[in-house]
Amino acid sequence: MTIPKAPIRVALVDDHTIVRRGVQSFLKAFEDIEIAGEAASGEEALKHIEEWLPDVMVVDLLMPGGIDGIETIKQVHAILPNTRIVVLTSYTEDTRVVSALRAGAIGYIRKEADPEILLDAIRVAARGQSLLDPTIASIVMQELLQGSKSGTKLTEREQEVLRQLAMGRTNPEIAVALVVSEETIKTHVGNILTKLQLAHRTQAVIYALKKGLISLDEIDLP
Incomplete structure (x- = not known):
């Protein structure tokens, strides 16, 4: 049942x-x-x-x-x-x-x-x-351009996980896409948020936009 x-x-x-x-x-x-x-x-x-x-x-x-x-x-x-x-x-x-x-x-x-x-x-x-909301995306990107944490280095795998996060995918979906365990993805997500001093996934989306890891038409916008 x-x-x-x-x-x-x-x-x-x-x-x-x-x-x-x-x-x-x-x-x-x-x-x-x-x-x-x-x-x-x-x-x-x-x-x-x-x-x-x-x-x-x-x-x-x-x-x-x-x-x-x-x-x-x-x-x-x-x-x-x-x-x-x-x-x-x-x-x-x-x-x-x-x-x-x-x-x-x-x-x-x-x-x-x-x-x-x-x-x-x-x-x-x-x-x-x-x-x-699409109307605020440019506002957010402008702010991130001025307040970049560009000195922080992510590994290639962390960058790929960040891109997947910004596309609105869940941890299980990312795990399937990258052919790794969900636990591994959880670890990567935690490392990304810690390294970039981000509180949650919204900020990860903003960061990915700013860094050019993803374009606006790939995000889950209304």
Whole structure:
């Protein structure tokens, strides 16, 4: 008997009630999604985050109160490092985009995007992978060009694993492609993130773009 997978627990953090309710209504239509909780501010989200234990948190960047979206991301990432964070916002300014990704966000979607893109971003994030809105890709690459860690050397195999990561492939898929064990790939991924001082795979995608290891049309973009 096949045991069904548990639904993805999603928490919504946005100061606009109409946005939260709209997103919640949309997501509830899918059996693989469960709404774990919702909050109108970063403070409220942090108060309940350990109660909700979400797999994915969808958060706006600009919210009232002393804790904005970026600080909320930082604190949630520190409390629940396995919770994946997807930014859903109207802001595409350079500093906000980069700050959100550096704080620990794994996806970045504009509120103007099709709802299906948000759904894809949540599902992808739950697998530990990235989905970036195409409009921010150039912003991210420009930032990486200015803040390169080019002195770090990766082995040829690590470069190939990084390229596979940036293409959105899972560890098992990379293992099959490179004809090695999944455990070996896990080791390579850990070494890559450590050497490049990266927190997660979103940043690996950015690095691969900057280094020319992969082109934009090869990434899992909406």
